[in-house]
Amino acid sequence: MTTSDNATVLVTGGAGYIGSHVVLALRDQGRAVVVLDDLSTGRRSALPDGVPLVEGDVGDKALLARTFASHGIGTVMHFAGSIVVPESVERPLAYYRNNTVKSHALVEACVEAGIGRFIFSSTAAVYGMPDRLPIDEQTPTSPINPYGSSKLMTEWMLRDSAAAHDLRYVALRYFNVAGADPQGRSGQVSKVATHLIKIAAQTVTGQRAELQIFGDDYETADGTCVRDYIHVSDLADAHVAALRHLEAGGASEVLNCGYGRGYSVREVLAMVERVTGRPLPMRIGPRRAGDPPALVAGVERIGRTLDWTPRHADLETIVASALAWEERLQIPSPPANA
Numbered sequence: 189m190t191t192s193d194n195a196t197v198l199v200t201g202g203a204g205y206i207g208s209h210v211v212l213a214l215r216d217q218g219r220a221v222v223v224l225d226d227l228s229t230g231r232r233s234a235l236p237d238g239v240p241l242v243e244g245d246v247g248d249k250a251l252l253a254r255t256f257a258s259h260g261i262g263t264v265m266h267f268a269g270s271i272v273v274p275e276s277v278e279r280p281l282a283y284y285r286n287n288t289v290k291s292h293a294l295v296e297a298c299v300e301a302g303i304g305r306f307i308f309s310s311t312a313a314v315y316g317m318p319d320r321l322p323i324d325e326q327t328p329t330s331p332i333n334p335y336g337s338s339k340l341m342t343e344w345m346l347r348d349s350a351a352a353h354d355l356r357y358v359a360l361r362y363f364n365v366a367g368a369d370p371q372g373r374s375g376q377v378s379k380v381a382t383h384l385i386k387i388a389a390q391t392v393t394g395q396r397a398e399l400q401i402f403g404d405d406y407e408t409a410d411g412t413c414v415r416d417y418i419h420v421s422d423l424a425d426a427h428v429a430a431l432r433h434l435e436a437g438g439a440s441e442v443l444n445c446g447y448g449r450g451y452s453v454r455e456v457l458a459m460v461e462r463v464t465g466r467p468l469p470m471r472i473g474p475r476r477a478g479d480p481p482a483l484v485a486g487v488e489r490i491g492r493t494l495d496w497t498p499r500h501a502d503l504e505t506i507v508a509s510a511l512a513w514e515e516r517l518q519i520p521s522p523p524a525n526a
């Protein structure tokens with residue numbers, strides 16, 4: 189290990205859902221961490237005690253330069269961004285600004301400061317509507333919404349910057365992230381929830397009258413959409429593994445993050461009922477625009493490249509942890525941006 193292998197990790201968006209779990213995983217490994225977050229959707233209370241928070245914008249290059257220098261940053265993990273697909277269709281330029289333009293500022297600041305390791309939150313949305321499963325990283329990228337395009341453009345900036353400068357990166361393309369920290373230290377707190385397991389958890393805890401299944405006439409086994417759900421703590425561990433890969437001198441990589449196993453909407457909801465022992469009020473609604481029938485990750489490449497063994501690769505564990513977190517949120521509900 190060289191001295192720089194002990195350098196502090198800057199986690200942008202570390203006060204959000206996924207970023208806060210990565211902060212926990214890094215801290216559990218004894219790593220020094222600093223978070224940069226504007227708290228637009230994140231919460232200060234998502235951070236463990238002792239983790240410094242730089243409250244500001246990831247597109248602010250002067251702030252980035254100061255933060256890199258004052259905290260001795262050696263790696264950037266970049267989660268900050270906007271994530272709601274339908275909102276990206278209504279406000280594309282806001283998504284290109286927050287996800288692409290500000291990522292440009294961050295990558296440029298890294299190159300200028302000589303920060304040579306970068307880990308990026310990408311998404312299965314870069315694939316659009318692929319017709320073959322599982323989806324490996326060679327599948328052509330063809331996003332069907334501005335959210336996916338805004339993330340893919342950042343992947344391209346990283347690819348081209350890594351070719352030209354002293355920068356290596358890992359872009360992790362997440363499939364469906366769900367669940368909560370098994371110790372109850374963090375979980376998902378969305379002002380406007382859109383994700384299936386989060387909505388099911390809110391419904392079964394009485395915060396919503398019912399859940400709507402968006403279409404049951406897809407060409408899948410039970411007619412509902414199939415997704416590859418990955419536990420957020422396994423995803424967090426994949427980031428730590430990606431960090432080790434880069435520190436060991438590993439090459440730049442683009443890697444899917446999933447388990448390579450799909451579950452239908454009905455299977456997920458049946459699991460929620462099984463775990464709680466309560467019926468989930470639900471009804472069949474129309475298809476949601478832009479939903480691919482099935483998305484299942486090809487995971488051969490991440491298995492071959494990173495030293496990463498999922499510890500929670502089981503739908504029951506994912507659902508149970510999401511429900512436990514939702515129940516915890518009920519007593520009492522934390523104030524926004526607390």
Ligand SMILES: NC(=O)c1ccc[n+]([C@@H]2O[C@H](COP(=O)([O-])OP(=O)(O)OC[C@H]3O[C@@H](n4cnc5c(N)ncnc54)[C@H](O)[C@@H]3O)[C@@H](O)[C@H]2O)c1
Nearest residue numbers: 201203204205206226227228229230245246268269309311
């Ligand atoms: N949640 C998913 O299922 C999913 C799937 C694929 C990819 N991703 C990616 O993972 C990342 C994290 O997603 P999440 O689910 O944790 O979302 P989140 O909204 O909980 O977290 C995003 C964090 O970034 C912060 N932020 C946003 N814009 C910022 C800015 N300009 N400057 C500083 N901070 C800013 C927010 O305050 C928040 O803390 C995103 O980049 C997202 O595109 C998420």
Ligand SMILES: O=c1ccn([C@@H]2O[C@H](COP(=O)(O)OP(=O)(O)O[C@H]3O[C@H](CO)[C@H](O)[C@H](O)[C@H]3O)[C@@H](O)[C@H]2O)c(=O)[nH]1
Nearest residue numbers: 311312313364382383384387400401402413415453476479
């Ligand atoms: O109330 C709901 C919510 C969702 N669904 C269905 O449940 C499945 C999963 O939907 P989510 O909204 O939980 O997740 P998505 O598959 O739409 O989106 C995920 O994958 C995308 C890439 O395709 C992005 O990365 C996005 O951030 C990530 O959450 C879909 O078939 C959706 O139609 C319902 O039936 N009812």
